[in-house]
Amino acid sequence: MQKAICYTRYGGPEATSIVDVPKPTPRAGQVLIKTAAGGLNPLDYRVRLGDTRALIPATFPWIAGHELSGTVAALGDGVTTFAVGDEVMVRVGKRKEHTGALAQYVALPARIVARTPKNLPLVEAAGIPLAGLTALQLLDHLGVTAGDRLLITGGAGGVGLFAIQLAKLRGAHVTTTASSAGEVLVRSVGADEVIDYKATKLADIGTQFAKVFDCAGGDMNDLLAATADGGHIATIAGELTPSVLAGFDVSTFKRYLASAVLWYRSRGVVNAAAARGIHYQFYFMLPDGRQLQELSDLVSEGKLRVVVDSTYKFEDYAQAFARLESKRSKGKVVIEFPPA
Numbered sequence: 001m002q003k004a005i006c007y008t009r010y011g012g013p014e015a016t017s018i019v020d021v022p023k024p025t026p027r028a029g030q031v032l033i034k035t036a037a038g039g040l041n042p043l044d045y046r047v048r049l050g051d052t053r054a055l056i057p058a059t060f061p062w063i064a065g066h067e068l069s070g071t072v073a074a075l076g077d078g079v080t081t082f083a084v085g086d087e088v089m090v091r092v093g094k095r096k097e098h099t100g101a102l103a104q105y106v107a108l109p110a111r112i113v114a115r116t117p118k119n120l121p122l123v124e125a126a127g128i129p130l131a132g133l134t135a136l137q138l139l140d141h142l143g144v145t146a147g148d149r150l151l152i153t154g155g156a157g158g159v160g161l162f163a164i165q166l167a168k169l170r171g172a173h174v175t176t177t178a179s180s181a182g183e184v185l186v187r188s189v190g191a192d193e194v195i196d197y198k199a200t201k202l203a204d205i206g207t208q209f210a211k212v213f214d215c216a217g218g219d220m221n222d223l224l225a226a227t228a229d230g231g232h233i234a235t236i237a238g239e240l241t242p243s244v245l246a247g248f249d250v251s252t253f254k255r256y257l258a259s260a261v262l263w264y265r266s267r268g269v270v271n272a273a274a275a276r277g278i279h280y281q282f283y284f285m286l287p288d289g290r291q292l293q294e295l296s297d298l299v300s301e302g303k304l305r306v307v308v309d310s311t312y313k314f315e316d317y318a319q320a321f322a323r324l325e326s327k328r329s330k331g332k333v334v335i336e337f338p339p340a
């Protein structure tokens with residue numbers, strides 16, 4: 001058996017506790033990772049609250065967490081890309097191979113795992129996979145290239161801080177939203193212009209962007225007002241569109257039903273956008289070992305910085321979740337596992 005931070009039912013923070021669960025054995029194509037640290041993400045408390053139960057139905061105890069760093073402890077049959085002792089990180093898969101990240105040992109397909117950056121402590125590497133991959137994949141969806149003038153909302157969050165840096169590496173000009181508390185940080189990772197979202201509505205800034213990466217959600221009309229006719233809004237936090245289902249393993253019937261519900265709920269923003277030739281779409285990130293290795297290499301080369309808001313000991317998980325759920329964290333909240 002091993003210890004894991006688990007949800008014991010749907011509910012508030014009190015639904016989380018440390019539980020003894022079976023230690024996994026790696027199957028063919030999998031690696032067994034001894035966890036060093038786990039990053040937290042808003043998805044974690046959404047799962048616990050039951051917001052995602054239609055697409056990710058939980059069975060309890062449900063091991064929490066969606067990303068981790070650690071050391072390869074054993075290899076399943078056929079794995080040749082990693083060796084025991086390698087330091088790795090991974091966005092834990094949410095398809096059939098779903099397992100939570102916040103356990104002492106986790107077995108996962110080798111294809112979604114990447115080596116951690118050189119000279120980066122494992123505790124910091126744990127903050128890369130989910131937010132880093134989300135930023136990379138959304139910039140690809142938007143086709144961000146040199147010379148683009150891009151709006152990224154929510155720049156001081158885990159995803160926003162990676163998105164600003166990756167967009168700057170592509171040569172884009174980046175405007176972002178942050179409170180006065182986050183302004184210095186977003187500028188330090190390269191933001192060219194900062195809008196204090198608490199003082200100014202996007203509709204009032206007098207600029208319209210052809211490409212918008214929305215990490216903040218909120219008022220969709222405000223977001224549309226800041227988007228140029230014919231532009232593209234890629235959101236990870238706004239109104240869900242049926243495209244989100246691409247990231248989930250669900251039956252054909254459930255997919256059809258969910259698609260109809262999401263189409264109905266998003267038709268207001270989608271139609272308002274379409275009337276001005278704006279493409280509005282919600283994206284869900286996918287685990288990808290190759291892209292994660294790209295991010296790792298950028299960190300190794302000193303081109304990408306991992307911003308850690310705070311780290312907590314394994315037994316202090318409640319404080320870590322409270323920090324995450326405050327929605328004020330600047331960068332990643334990480335839980336450090338005790339050494340062997």
Ligand SMILES: NC(=O)c1ccc[n+]([C@@H]2O[C@H](COP(=O)([O-])OP(=O)(O)OC[C@H]3O[C@@H](n4cnc5c(N)ncnc54)[C@H](OP(=O)(O)O)[C@@H]3O)[C@@H](O)[C@H]2O)c1
Nearest residue numbers: 042154156157158159179182216236237283284285328329
């Ligand atoms: N679809 C996907 O695949 C996907 C993947 C990852 C994340 N997400 C979603 O994307 C969102 C961002 O995730 P995250 O990990 O970056 O969150 P996070 O790290 O928890 O974000 C916290 C930050 O957001 C800032 N913030 C809060 N409200 C804001 C607003 N209205 N405008 C601008 N900034 C605001 C806060 O700054 P201040 O304290 O300065 O206000 C804080 O620094 C969440 O809703 C998350 O669920 C979706």
